[in-house]
Amino acid sequence: MADNRDGMNYAPKGKPAPVVKPGEFVIAAIALDHGHVYGMCNGLVEAGATLKWVYDADAKKVEHFVKEFPGVKAADSEAEILNDPEVKLVCSAAVTNLRCALGIRVMQAGKDYFTDKAPLTSLEQLEAAKETVRQTGRKYMVYYSERLHVEAAVFAGQLIEQGAIGTPIHIDGFGPHRIGDPKGRPDWFYKKEQYGGILCDIGSHQIEQFLFYCGVKDAVVKYSEVGNYGHPDYPELEDFGDAVLVGDNGATQHFRVDWFTPDGLSTWGDGRTFILGTKGYIELRKYVNVGMMDKTSNHVFLVNQDGEQHFEVTGKVGYPYFGQLILDCIHRTENAMTQEHAFKAAELCVRAQLQAERIK
Amino acid sequence: MADNRDGMNYAPKGKPAPVVKPGEFVIAAIALDHGHVYGMCNGLVEAGATLKWVYDADAKKVEHFVKEFPGVKAADSEAEILNDPEVKLVCSAAVTNLRCALGIRVMQAGKDYFTDKAPLTSLEQLEAAKETVRQTGRKYMVYYSERLHVEAAVFAGQLIEQGAIGTPIHIDGFGPHRIGDPKGRPDWFYKKEQYGGILCDIGSHQIEQFLFYCGVKDAVVKYSEVGNYGHPDYPELEDFGDAVLVGDNGATQHFRVDWFTPDGLSTWGDGRTFILGTKGYIELRKYVNVGMMDKTSNHVFLVNQDGEQHFEVTGKVGYPYFGQLILDCIHRTENAMTQEHAFKAAELCVRAQLQAERIK
Numbered sequence: 001m002a003d004n005r006d007g008m009n010y011a012p013k014g015k016p017a018p019v020v021k022p023g024e025f026v027i028a029a030i031a032l033d034h035g036h037v038y039g040m041c042n043g044l045v046e047a048g049a050t051l052k053w054v055y056d057a058d059a060k061k062v063e064h065f066v067k068e069f070p071g072v073k074a075a076d077s078e079a080e081i082l083n084d085p086e087v088k089l090v091c092s093a094a095v096t097n098l099r100c101a102l103g104i105r106v107m108q109a110g111k112d113y114f115t116d117k118a119p120l121t122s123l124e125q126l127e128a129a130k131e132t133v134r135q136t137g138r139k140y141m142v143y144y145s146e147r148l149h150v151e152a153a154v155f156a157g158q159l160i161e162q163g164a165i166g167t168p169i170h171i172d173g174f175g176p177h178r179i180g181d182p183k184g185r186p187d188w189f190y191k192k193e194q195y196g197g198i199l200c201d202i203g204s205h206q207i208e209q210f211l212f213y214c215g216v217k218d219a220v221v222k223y224s225e226v227g228n229y230g231h232p233d234y235p236e237l238e239d240f241g242d243a244v245l246v247g248d249n250g251a252t253q254h255f256r257v258d259w260f261t262p263d264g265l266s267t268w269g270d271g272r273t274f275i276l277g278t279k280g281y282i283e284l285r286k287y288v289n290v291g292m293m294d295k296t297s298n299h300v301f302l303v304n305q306d307g308e309q310h311f312e313v314t315g316k317v318g319y320p321y322f323g324q325l326i327l328d329c330i331h332r333t334e335n336a337m338t339q340e341h342a343f344k345a346a347e348l349c350v351r352a353q354l355q356a357e358r359i360k
Numbered sequence: 361m362a363d364n365r366d367g368m369n370y371a372p373k374g375k376p377a378p379v380v381k382p383g384e385f386v387i388a389a390i391a392l393d394h395g396h397v398y399g400m401c402n403g404l405v406e407a408g409a410t411l412k413w414v415y416d417a418d419a420k421k422v423e424h425f426v427k428e429f430p431g432v433k434a435a436d437s438e439a440e441i442l443n444d445p446e447v448k449l450v451c452s453a454a455v456t457n458l459r460c461a462l463g464i465r466v467m468q469a470g471k472d473y474f475t476d477k478a479p480l481t482s483l484e485q486l487e488a489a490k491e492t493v494r495q496t497g498r499k500y501m502v503y504y505s506e507r508l509h510v511e512a513a514v515f516a517g518q519l520i521e522q523g524a525i526g527t528p529i530h531i532d533g534f535g536p537h538r539i540g541d542p543k544g545r546p547d548w549f550y551k552k553e554q555y556g557g558i559l560c561d562i563g564s565h566q567i568e569q570f571l572f573y574c575g576v577k578d579a580v581v582k583y584s585e586v587g588n589y590g591h592p593d594y595p596e597l598e599d600f601g602d603a604v605l606v607g608d609n610g611a612t613q614h615f616r617v618d619w620f621t622p623d624g625l626s627t628w629g630d631g632r633t634f635i636l637g638t639k640g641y642i643e644l645r646k647y648v649n650v651g652m653m654d655k656t657s658n659h660v661f662l663v664n665q666d667g668e669q670h671f672e673v674t675g676k677v678g679y680p681y682f683g684q685l686i687l688d689c690i691h692r693t694e695n696a697m698t699q700e701h702a703f704k705a706a707e708l709c710v711r712a713q714l715q716a717e718r719i720k
Contacts, residue, residue, distance in 0.1 A: 169589045169600060169720075170616060172532065174634070176641075222717070223583035223604055225612065229529045230638045240529060240636075242614060244583055244604060250720040252585065254602060254614045256530060262640040264667035270641075274534070276600075278590045280622040281536075281630075283650065290643065291661045291670030301651045307624035310651030357582070360529075360610040 015318035018048030025326050027114075028053035028081045029072075031094035031102060032061040033186070036116040038068060040091045040143045044114075045069070047322035049089075053081045082109035089114055089329055093143075095188045096196045100125035107138035112329045114141045118204040119346045121196035123354075126347055133339060137332075141325060142342045146175065146205035146271060147212060151317035152284045152298040156275065158317075159282060160213055165304055166279025168214045171253045173206040174272040178261035182234065190234045197353040198226055198238035198257055206255035207245065207352065208345035213275050216247030218344060224352040227360035230260065240360075243352045266293065280304025375678035378408030385686050387474075388413035388441045389432075391454035391462060392421040393546070396476040398428060400451045400503045404474075405429070407682035409449075413441045442469035449474055449689055453503075455548045456556045460485035467498035472689045474501045478564040479706045481556035483714075486707055493699060497692075501685060502702045506535065506565035506631060507572060511677035512644045512658040516635065518677075519642060520573055524664055526639025528574045531613045533566040534632040538621035542594065550594045557713040558586055558598035558617055566615035567605065567712065568705035573635050576607030578704060584712040587720035590620065600720075603712045626653065640664025 027049045029037055033056075045051055054065050055075040062074050075081050081090065082105065090106045092099065093116035100120040103113040119142045120126055129140050147153040160168060179185070188194035195201050210216060224243035231237050242256035261269045271286040285299040300311040324336035387409045389397055393416075405411055414425050415435040422434050435441050441450065442465065450466045452459065453476035460480040463473040479502040480486055489500050507513040520528060539545070548554040555561050570576060584603035591597050602616035621629045631646040645659040660671040684696035 167589075169587075169620075170602070170618070172534070172614075172616065174532070176636075222585070225582070225604070225606070227529075227610065227612075229527075229610070240612075242530070242604070242612065244585070244602070244614070246585070246719055250587065250589070252587075252600075252602065252719060254532075254604070254616065256532065256614065256636075258530070258636065260529075260636060260638065260641070262663050263665045264640070265663050266668060270663070276536075276616075276618065276620060278620065280624070281620070288668075290663060291668045293668060303622050303625050303630070303650060305623045308626060308648075308651045308653060359606055359612060 015316070016047065016320045016323045018046070019323035019326050020048040023050050025049045025088055025330065026052050026086045027089045027091060028055070028087045029065065029091045030055045030078055030081055031092040032056040032058070032065055033095050033188070034093035034116050036143060036145060037091060037093035039145055039149055040093070040114060040116065041069060043149060043319055043322035044091065044326065047326055049326055052087060053084065055081055078105070082106065082111070087111055092116070095194050096201060097121040097194050100129050103129060103140050104132045107132045107136045107140065110136070110138065112139040112141065114143065114325070116143050117145070118196055118200045118349055119342065121200055121350065123347070123350055126343065126350065130343060139329065139339060140342065141337060142346065144205055144208040144345065146286070147209050148321040149319055150286050150298065151313045151319070152286050152300050153209070153273065154317045154319065155300050155311065155313045156273065156282050156284055157212065159302060160275065164302055165275065165277030165281055168275050168277045169251055170276040171210050171213060172274040173209060173253070173255035174270070175202050175206055175255065175257040176261045176269040176271065177202060177257070177259050178265070178268045179259040182231070190237050192236040192238070197356070198241040199224055199243055199356055200349045200353040202257040203241060203243065203255065203352055204345060204349040206253070206257065207348045209273060210245060210247070210253040211341060211345055214247055214249070214251035214253070216249060216251055219245045219247045219348055221245050221348060221352045221355060224356040225359045226356045227358065229360050241356065245348065266295070375676070376407065376680045376683045378406070379683035379686050380408040383410050385409045385448055385690065386412050386446045387449045387451060388415070388447045389425065389451045390415045390438055390441055391452040392416040392418070392425055393455050393548070394453035394476050396503060396505060397451055397453035399505055399509055400453070400474060400476065401429060403509060403679055403682035404451065404686065407686055409686055412447060413444065415441055438465070442466065442471070447471055452476070455554050456561060457481040457554050460489050463489060463500050464492045467492045467496045467500065470496070470498065472499040472501065474503065474685070476503050477505070478556055478560045478709055479702065481560055481710065483707070483710055486703065486710065490703060499689065499699060500702065501697060502706065504565055504568040504705065506646070507569050508681040509679055510646050510658065511673045511675070511679070512646050512660050513569070513633065514679065515660050515671065515673045515677045516633065516642050516644055517572065519662060520635065524662055525635065525637030525641055528635050528637045529611055530636040531570050531573060532634040533569060533613065533615035534630070535562050535566055535615065535617040536621045536629040536631065537562060537617070537619050538625070538628045539619040542591070550597050552596040552598070557716070558601040559584055559603055559716055560709045560713040562617040563601060563603065563615065563712055564705060564709040566617065567708045569633060570605060570607070570613035571701060571705055574607055574609070574611035574613070576609060576611055579605045579607045579708055581605050581708060581712045581715060584716040585719045586716045587718065589720050601716065605708065626655070
């Protein structure tokens with residue numbers, strides 16, 4: 001860990017280890033429409049889960065998945081997985097507007113659900129998901145990867161918890177993404193009803209971070225806007241969006257998301273998070289320390305009464321979420337993430353999208 | 361200039377030199393309430409202006425000013441300066457809500473006016489200033505120092521003009537400031553009617569940058585908010601504010617300003633500007649490259665199809681505004697800044713302030 005000053009006061013907690021023995025917590029993957037499902041399964045397998053099954057209607061996607069996870073069995077149908085009493089949790093990355101319906105089927109089969117973000121695309125879906133959670137007692141958990149699966153972001157949570165910046169009062173989040181070859185994306189990526197709009201889709205990461213870092217239980221979307229500034233061939237694609245939220249404790253957030261990562265950036269997006277507190281601030285340069293060309297990531301800058309500190313935490317923090325999630329499923333606790341939190345982030349990203357002004 | 365890649369395509373234009381000979385363009389300073397007046401006079405003197413007079417009711421402030429600018433004469437009254445036909449332009453940094461009245465007196469005396477930002481604090485003042493400009497043909501120019509007197513910011517304008525990031529579509533601006541010992545500030549700093557509110561005061565820098573970098577002629581303040589999160593002893597101080605603007609060409613801006621620079625930061629504020637374009641983006645770290653502890657400033661990061669580039673431009677760009685302003689005054693041109701631009705930024709910062717929600 002780099003530290004440019006004496007007296008470093010903060011250090012990452014230890015890297016998490018597997019929390020269960022092989023076979024103790026069996027999971028499956030259904031619906032491989034988004035590549036995030038690999039990260040989701042990786043995280044859980046590293047934390048000790050046993051990945052037993054995979055199912056997708058697209059045999060090619062299944063074939064690729066099986067290569068990544070040798071030992072996983074290709075199921076003949078979704079039902080084969082849902083009917084297996086050994087399976088405790090189903091991971092999925094379906095087309096966004098189909099994630100809720102799948103989750104309801106999973107929970108009704110008595111299993112916990114772990115979906116890629118955004119977890120749903122409408123308030124009606126949210127109500128149905130909540131109702132099914134109430135009825136079944138199962139979990140509808142979400143892979144908000146830009147916090148849960150980024151060591152800089154995990155470390156920021158630890159710093160805030162340790163009081164390093166006092167009370168957080170404002171967050172700025174930038175979520176730029178590279179679109180790459182537009183033709184390399186599936187059709188649903190360009191259909192708003194299916195991907196849910198940019199604020200719902202990649203904005204969901206941002207809102208979840210606001211709730212988490214600022215200790216916000218509820219919030220109001222004060223203003224939001226979207227536009228298509230550079231992709232006229234894809235009229236339903238929103239390539240830019242931003243929003244301002246105010247939390248129930250007075251903390252505020254602005255975030256912007258976009259599909260304008262330049263070709264020359266050395267990674268897919270210069271994701272940033274700036275957390276301003278009453279006693280200091282934190283900047284995260286999650287995936288690149290721009291302009292340094294040193295292939296590093298997970299840069300954390302902390303400024304408070306002790307000075308300016310720079311941490312590079314790749315490989316030093318790990319991802320405690322996954323082990324916590326497994327233990328939550330086993331013990332019916334909520335240490336990884338509460339259901340209320342997961343649903344509140346989902347609700348707010350849908351609301352930000354619904355009330356967004358179309359600027360361009 | 362540091363460059364981490366081959367093929368650097370962009371370079372600052374040459375440093376400006378004096379544009380007039382000694383005595384050719386005579387200026388004076390009236391009202392030294394804010395230290396910015398030193399920067400304003402420095403900029404003009406470096407560009408060739410002759411600083412003849414200074415006046416302030418506070419003899420101590422005058423004494424200090426005369427030490428900084430040997431050769432300047434202390435006038436007995438404002439009138440002595442306004443009655444001197446040699447004086448072509450009056451620089452001033454009055455208490456914010458008095459800047460307009462002084463400007464009107466200056467213009468009615470046949471001289472151009474150069475005021476610290478914010479140039480005024482109400483729409484009524486704006487109307488009066490506009491009317492006086494119409495009647496007198498004089499200029500009401502503004503020292504938006506965070507762009508005009510920061511080499512990184514000047515260079516960013518050159519990069520955009522050269523097409524380095526395509527069409528600018530969004531700006532994020534952070535204007536954190538250090539309050540220092542709260543008792544070291546004058547009374548008016550804490551009286552909202554006098555300082556104008558945080559969005560009007562330090563927000564004015566931000567809005568001016570939006571208009572300039574994005575080529576915006578007019579804009580709407582879509583949302584703005586202010587709060588006092590950490591200074592209960594000063595209830596009229598707004599220590600945080602932010603706003604979202606949409607320009608007439610579809611470009612958007614979010615900025616936040618605050619008085620929460622931590623004690624441990626190596627300078628007064630980690631001012632940043634992020635300009636997102638259709639073909640790339642620019643980040644400015646104006647006063648510090650946080651965490652590097654190398655005492656450098658004016659860091660410009662440019663990312664586009666050519667890769668990631670890092671420029672450190674201190675001493676390499678200069679401040680063309682001041683020489684342009686002198687020539688504008690002599691030739692009645694508008695190369696430094698148009699009157700419309702100066703007033704539009706003023707109008708929008710007042711509007712952002714007027715419609716701001718009080719969050720905390």
